[in-house]
Amino acid sequence: MHKYYLTHLQExxxxxxxxxxxxxxxxxRPAILFSGGKDSIVVTHLARKAFWPAKIPMPLIHIDTxxxxxxxxxxxxxxxxxxxxQLIVGSVQEAIDKGRAVEESGINASRNELQIVSLLDTIExxxxxxxxxxxxxxxxxxxxKERFFSHxxxxxxxxxxxxxxxxxNIFNGRKRMGEHFRVFPISNWTEMDIWNxxxxxxxxxxxxxxxxxxxxxxxxxxxxxxxxxxxxxxGEKVENKLMRFRTLGDITxxxxxxxxxxxxxxxxxxxxxxxxxxxxxxxxxxxxxxxMEDRKKQGYF
Amino acid sequence: MELLRFTTAGSVDDGKSTxxxxxxxxxxxxxxxxxxxxKQSSERKGLQHIDLSLLTDGxxxxxxxxxxxxxxxxxxxxxxxxFIIADTPGHIQYTRNMVTGASTANxxxxxxxxxxxxxxxxxxxxFIASLLKIPHIIVCINxxxxxxxxxxxxxxxxxxxxxxxxxxxxxxxRYVPISALEGDNVVNDSVNMPWYKGESLLHTxxxxxxxxxxxxxxxxxxxxxxxxxxxxxxxxxxxxxxxIAGGIFKPGDKITVLPSGLxxxxxxxxxxxxxxxxxxxxxxxxxxxxxxxxxxxxxxxxKDDSEPEVSQDLEVMLCWMAAKGPxxxxxxxxxxxxxxxxxxxxxxxxxxxxxTMEKLENAGDIKMNEMARVRLRTTQPVVFDEYRKNRITGxxxxxxxxxxxxxxxxxxxx
Numbered sequence: 001m002h003k004y005y006l007t008h009l010q011e012x013x014x015x016x017x018x019x020x021x022x023x024x025x026x027x028x029r030p031a032i033l034f035s036g037g038k039d040s041i042v043v044t045h046l047a048r049k050a051f052w053p054a055k056i057p058m059p060l061i062h063i064d065t066x067x068x069x070x071x072x073x074x075x076x077x078x079x080x081x082x083x084x085x086q087l088i089v090g091s092v093q094e095a096i097d098k099g100r101a102v103e104e105s106g107i108n109a110s111r112n113e114l115q116i117v118s119l120l121d122t123i124e125x126x127x128x129x130x131x132x133x134x135x136x137x138x139x140x141x142x143x144x145k146e147r148f149f150s151h152x153x154x155x156x157x158x159x160x161x162x163x164x165x166x167x168x169n170i171f172n173g174r175k176r177m178g179e180h181f182r183v184f185p186i187s188n189w190t191e192m193d194i195w196n197x198x199x200x201x202x203x204x205x206x207x208x209x210x211x212x213x214x215x216x217x218x219x220x221x222x223x224x225x226x227x228x229x230x231x232x233x234x235g236e237k238v239e240n241k242l243m244r245f246r247t248l249g250d251i252t253x254x255x256x257x258x259x260x261x262x263x264x265x266x267x268x269x270x271x272x273x274x275x276x277x278x279x280x281x282x283x284x285x286x287x288x289x290x291x292m293e294d295r296k297k298q299g300y301f
Numbered sequence: 302m303e304l305l306r307f308t309t310a311g312s313v314d315d316g317k318s319t320x321x322x323x324x325x326x327x328x329x330x331x332x333x334x335x336x337x338x339x340k341q342s343s344e345r346k347g348l349q350h351i352d353l354s355l356l357t358d359g360x361x362x363x364x365x366x367x368x369x370x371x372x373x374x375x376x377x378x379x380x381x382x383x384f385i386i387a388d389t390p391g392h393i394q395y396t397r398n399m400v401t402g403a404s405t406a407n408x409x410x411x412x413x414x415x416x417x418x419x420x421x422x423x424x425x426x427x428f429i430a431s432l433l434k435i436p437h438i439i440v441c442i443n444x445x446x447x448x449x450x451x452x453x454x455x456x457x458x459x460x461x462x463x464x465x466x467x468x469x470x471x472x473x474x475r476y477v478p479i480s481a482l483e484g485d486n487v488v489n490d491s492v493n494m495p496w497y498k499g500e501s502l503l504h505t506x507x508x509x510x511x512x513x514x515x516x517x518x519x520x521x522x523x524x525x526x527x528x529x530x531x532x533x534x535x536x537x538x539x540x541x542x543x544x545i546a547g548g549i550f551k552p553g554d555k556i557t558v559l560p561s562g563l564x565x566x567x568x569x570x571x572x573x574x575x576x577x578x579x580x581x582x583x584x585x586x587x588x589x590x591x592x593x594x595x596x597x598x599x600x601x602x603x604k605d606d607s608e609p610e611v612s613q614d615l616e617v618m619l620c621w622m623a624a625k626g627p628x629x630x631x632x633x634x635x636x637x638x639x640x641x642x643x644x645x646x647x648x649x650x651x652x653x654x655x656x657t658m659e660k661l662e663n664a665g666d667i668k669m670n671e672m673a674r675v676r677l678r679t680t681q682p683v684v685f686d687e688y689r690k691n692r693i694t695g696x697x698x699x700x701x702x703x704x705x706x707x708x709x710x711x712x713x714x715x
Contacts, residue, residue, distance in 0.1 A: 004512070004515070004517050004549070004581045005303060005512045006303075006304075006583065006584065007302055007303065008302050008303060008304035008382075008383040009302075010584075011304045011583060012304070013585075014544060014583055014584055014585040015583070015585075017544075017585040018525070018543075018544040018585050021525045021526050021542050021543075021585070022525060022639075024526055025525050025526040025598050025639070048573065049572070049573035050542070050585070051528055051542075052528075052571075052572075052573040052587075053528070053530045053532070053534075053535045053538060053540075053571075054528050054529065054530035054531075054532075054535075055530070137374045137376070138375075138376045144373045144374055144375065145371045145372075145373055160371075163371070164706060164707045165397055165398075165400075165401045165622050165707050165710065166401065166707075167400070167401050167404040167405075167696065167698060167707075167710045168404045168405060168692065168693060168696045169405075169544070169693065170636050170637070170638075170696065170697070170698050172636065172698065172700050172705070172707045174634065174700055174705035175705055176705065187374070188374065188376070188385055190376045190378070190383075192378065193383070274332075
């Protein structure tokens with residue numbers, strides 16, 4: 001019986017494909033939340049595998065904060081063209097212009113929380129009943145309590161104390177009108193699994209993940225990329241650095257690390273030797289001990 | 302590298318968080334910024350030591366109350382294996398969370414305080430492991446540092462547990478004397494217990510044989526959805542998508558579709574990377590058949606040499622998970638594999654005392670966190686195996702028709 005076993009990556013892949021197929025079987029209008037980051041790229045790759053030789057039978061949703069890395073946008077457009085799927089864009093700028101969201105001000109202002117409004121508006125206006133996301137339980141302690149099928153009430157809110165129990169591989173996607181689900185097929189993957197899988201499958205990812213020279217400013221222990229949105233503080237100066245990004249979010253909040261890892265093999269080696277978490281460079285998580293839980297309750301990714 | 306899923310249960314007192322913290326820390330799965338954050342939070346709370354439970358108890362209410370309420374999933378890897386820990390609370394009021402954590406585990410880690418020996422909580426965890434058919438139990442006899450690392454103390458607890466274990470249905474039980482606090486026998490062999498000739502806990506976790514835990518003899522393929530590409534080159538393609546729940550399928554195999562009873566043979570087993578010559582649990586694949594027959598979600602494709610049960614009457618051990626007990630005569634959505642039917646609870650045979658495994662007849666209404674053996678009657682036939690034969694095709698949940706909540710989980714007895 002020796003040969004009848006799967007490697008951990010094969011088993012995680014099979015689990016994720018099963019979950020994605022459950023979404024399409026149980027819901028009328030599912031969609032994939034696509035940020036352009038590696039996790040949503042892996043989810044999209046898994047969705048392609050799940051329905052091959054058919055196309056992915058649902059659209060991708062991108063919440064555009066207007067503060068994007070240009071590389072992410074170019075990558076998104078070429079992937080969508082390659083897959084032949086519909087792209088739905090929810091615009092934070094539009095939400096601000098319509099008065100649905102108010103731009104933050106102050107020294108650490110970002111559009112991170114404003115995405116919640118655009119995301120929920122997009123889900124509602126397109127009548128999306130299941131939004132598949134690339135969140136992983138190892139990323140953050142609030143996410144470690146997340147279900148594969150995570151119920152959201154009619155206001156799009158998460159109630160962590162009152163989650164449905166999830167047993168075996170039976171997923172309960174029943175809901176009332178106006179409610180929706182967030183579904184996380186790669187819940188059980190770690191950052192290391194993601195990188196090993198990208199390497200194994202040779203999945204294309206934005207160039208930002210590879211070491212490159214960039215103008216950046218050192219702030220709060222991380223290299224923030226220079227952009228039209230970055231306001232220099234006293235004593236800060238822009239430097240040219242050989243760096244790369246471990247996660248991708250808005251250009252205003254995503255810090256990079258000094259690195260010369262310019263191939264997938266080198267990235268895997270670097271990640272396995274690293275001693276800090278990938279979200280350590282994300283200023284959105286540093287606001288408080290439970291900032292992720294607080295945002296998730298409101299409807300964040 | 303293989304994947305091992307294991308479950309723990311317990312409270313702060315028995316050192317569960319310390320043990321998990323140590324496994325994560327010693328396997329370098331806790332990062333420096335996580336550690337710094339936990340250290341900061343511990344200091345803010347005025348604690349003397351670094352409270353590793355803050356790593357897992359992430360919800361605001363858990364941090365406030367200092368207890369684990371929900372199942373938390375933790376991950377670590379060694380060069381040999383990747384591990385998923387389902388970390389659950391141990392108190393009786395969280396039985397449902399323990400059952401949830403146990404449902405997907407290959408192994409249960411039962412912690413016993415060497416000073417206290419087998420207590421009610423030990424029995425409860427072990428019964429749940431047994432009911433959920435977890436194939437392996439590792440009994441960690443913890444706090445050996447507090448009993449002078451005495452072999453006699455260890456043997457006494459082992460004897461106690463063996464007496465008790467005669468009542469449960471788990472064949473592979475191992476014992477490791479540890480000190481989670483001091484690190485003895487957790488990752489490294491203990492220098493304090495030269496009398497112990499066995500392996501450390503981590504070494505046991507890395508090497509325990511789990512390859513035969515899946516059922517590879519009875520072929521089961523619950524159909525999730527049908528793949529029909531609307532493209533010229535795949536015009537007539539009809540692939541049945543699903544995850545194999547048991548056995549081995551090969552092209553050419555004669556199959557039966559249940560509950561309809563229609564028959565055909567497998568033409569191909571497809572994946573994105575190309576067709577495969579055989580497929581086994583838990584692979585996700587698409588199967589095409591030689592004949593164009595009516596198959597949809599909820600049907601099960603099986604091989605002719607071993608057929609599952611097909612019935613509208615099920616004997617089930619239920620764990621009730623909702624605050625309100627079952628309403629008399631209420632209908633529930635019953636979900637098992639990819640099939641969904643309506644069901645009612647026809648009869649409650651007995652309740653099970655989860656601390657003693659005693660059967661309690663005429664014990665009144667079923668309440669949250671209670672186990673009961675019931676007879677279910679369904680509107681449509683259900684395709685299933687006995688849970689002890691297959692944990693996927695032998696499990697089910699009940700969903701309340703009115704609230705959409707998952708109210709119960711069940712293992713099918715016959």
